[in-house]
Amino acid sequence: MNAFFLAVLFMALLIIGVPVAFSLGLSSLIYMIFMTDISIAVLVQRASSSFDSMTIIAIPLYVLVAELMNLAGITDRIFQFARNLIGWLRGGLAYVNIVASIIFAGMSGSGLADIMGLGRVEIKAMKDAGYDLDFSAAVTGSSSIIGPIIPPSITMILYGMLAEQSVGKLFIAGFLPGLIMGFALMVLVFLIARKRNYPRDPFEGIRALLKSFLQALLPLLTPFIILGGIVGGIFTPTEAAAIAAAYAFLLGFLIYKEVRLRDLPELLGKVAEKTAAILLIFGMASIFSYLVTLEQIPEMLSNFLVTFTDSPVVILIIINIFLLMLGCFLDPGPVIIITVPILIPLVVLYQIDLIHFGVIVVLNVMVGVLTPPMGLQLFALTDITKLPFDRIVRAIIPFYIPLLVVLLLCTLLPAAVMWLPNLLMSGR
Amino acid sequence: MKSLLRFSIRHPESLISGLLLAAIAILIFFEVFTRFLFGHTPSGMEEIETLFFIWFVFLGSVSATRQKGHVSIFFFVARLNPLLRQFVIVVADVLVIIFLIVFTVYGIVYTKREMLSLSAILEIPEGYFALCIPVSAFLMAVYSFLILKENLGKLFRMRKENI
Numbered sequence: 001m002n003a004f005f006l007a008v009l010f011m012a013l014l015i016i017g018v019p020v021a022f023s024l025g026l027s028s029l030i031y032m033i034f035m036t037d038i039s040i041a042v043l044v045q046r047a048s049s050s051f052d053s054m055t056i057i058a059i060p061l062y063v064l065v066a067e068l069m070n071l072a073g074i075t076d077r078i079f080q081f082a083r084n085l086i087g088w089l090r091g092g093l094a095y096v097n098i099v100a101s102i103i104f105a106g107m108s109g110s111g112l113a114d115i116m117g118l119g120r121v122e123i124k125a126m127k128d129a130g131y132d133l134d135f136s137a138a139v140t141g142s143s144s145i146i147g148p149i150i151p152p153s154i155t156m157i158l159y160g161m162l163a164e165q166s167v168g169k170l171f172i173a174g175f176l177p178g179l180i181m182g183f184a185l186m187v188l189v190f191l192i193a194r195k196r197n198y199p200r201d202p203f204e205g206i207r208a209l210l211k212s213f214l215q216a217l218l219p220l221l222t223p224f225i226i227l228g229g230i231v232g233g234i235f236t237p238t239e240a241a242a243i244a245a246a247y248a249f250l251l252g253f254l255i256y257k258e259v260r261l262r263d264l265p266e267l268l269g270k271v272a273e274k275t276a277a278i279l280l281i282f283g284m285a286s287i288f289s290y291l292v293t294l295e296q297i298p299e300m301l302s303n304f305l306v307t308f309t310d311s312p313v314v315i316l317i318i319i320n321i322f323l324l325m326l327g328c329f330l331d332p333g334p335v336i337i338i339t340v341p342i343l344i345p346l347v348v349l350y351q352i353d354l355i356h357f358g359v360i361v362v363l364n365v366m367v368g369v370l371t372p373p374m375g376l377q378l379f380a381l382t383d384i385t386k387l388p389f390d391r392i393v394r395a396i397i398p399f400y401i402p403l404l405v406v407l408l409l410c411t412l413l414p415a416a417v418m419w420l421p422n423l424l425m426s427g428r
Numbered sequence: 429m430k431s432l433l434r435f436s437i438r439h440p441e442s443l444i445s446g447l448l449l450a451a452i453a454i455l456i457f458f459e460v461f462t463r464f465l466f467g468h469t470p471s472g473m474e475e476i477e478t479l480f481f482i483w484f485v486f487l488g489s490v491s492a493t494r495q496k497g498h499v500s501i502f503f504f505v506a507r508l509n510p511l512l513r514q515f516v517i518v519v520a521d522v523l524v525i526i527f528l529i530v531f532t533v534y535g536i537v538y539t540k541r542e543m544l545s546l547s548a549i550l551e552i553p554e555g556y557f558a559l560c561i562p563v564s565a566f567l568m569a570v571y572s573f574l575i576l577k578e579n580l581g582k583l584f585r586m587r588k589e590n591i
Contacts, residue, residue, distance in 0.1 A: 271446065
């Protein structure tokens, strides 16, 4: 009954528009006052101690990397390289869009950074080449969610912290599903491009391809620095983020000369504002999770579901549906922060691997950013294309098919997720 | 230079939290660098990074409050009639302010208590870590109050015009 009160209170505050961070804090506060003997000082103590970790510092640093890459014009170089590489296929710019997102995903952990940086370049190029704006927006939006699936990934860091799992292993586990997702999107693009007879770029020749490759070479090294460092045991994910940030800054400032020192305070302030809002939710959720655990809500949920099924696959599918529904209303960060502490005991009970589960959670919440009414990526696309929200939603509907197929594949076939981390990081 | 000055005056919390982030990145980079060069890192670096980070989060949250950048669900409120919608927005603002006032008060209590204990390596008073909570909660309450004032004014105008 007490647990029910806490949940209803939280939901009620969310529904009347109280920000997620304060809904978590306020519902915990009211609950503590009326339902427990716990001192309110615990509320402050929990919020403060939740940041006493080096792993969580990686989150703003990866956002900083993405912002620096965008400011340094690195996105243009990646796009040009992808265009010379694959733009000569029918509907080539749509493939370029996906390939560029996959490359950018190896440098940035944020899907929104993909849309706001690379997306602008991609949509403009597609529009100039005669593609429908709706289709361009749909390809850009659906490929942008690969960003947080292929490492590095901000959402995976959050999951790793909450589930107490190796962030490095999670990063590696996301690699293959991200590539499969890119491939699945390309299959759909192939079918649509043939049907609508979309244009193709002329092949510029090996020399142009090589030139654009060399121009993009230094940024292309970023994923190798990040992943090589983590897999090789040279850096922690947080250190890799700081190294990548320094590398992106040096590229933009010294080599490409696109980053000016006077741009930095505003850029840093923007990163602070963006990430602090999510991190505050993390802090407030630690109080909420404490109460949830105290009231044994995860155990109650597990006991309830155990009476229905003993199949891990059925449980994963139920969780998928639940997370996808939640994703329609909430951003990835809050969904992960609120649900993971509740779901982990259930997942452990069903003996599901927590790294495998982490990738499934991230896939779900990333599809969520593309679903109405509150899809974060959809709003960003509306902002860039100036198309009405409902037109973007309509255009993106066919793209749900490959994304959901990949989600289902990764749910049913753990090897698709676990093969690479088991190969590269077994025993860690 | 002018634009930097303008940004510093308009967004002091953004500027400070942004600089804290830059400092964290530099410190971690330095840590890795010294480990490669000398095989070990200066002790206590992690404590400084954590101190900077907690201030970064809470000051950044102040900035997000000022810019109305906190994540919230507006889907249900947007479906209400305009007058009721504005009323609900005001109620939500009031609730946020109440929470932030409680957070400020208990933040002061917690900080005072934490001033008595020292961090493990550098022996910095733990209160320096905790201090960001009352400071930022107070600033968030102030900005939330300004937002409430704006929303209340709008509500009264709407009632007058009978929307």
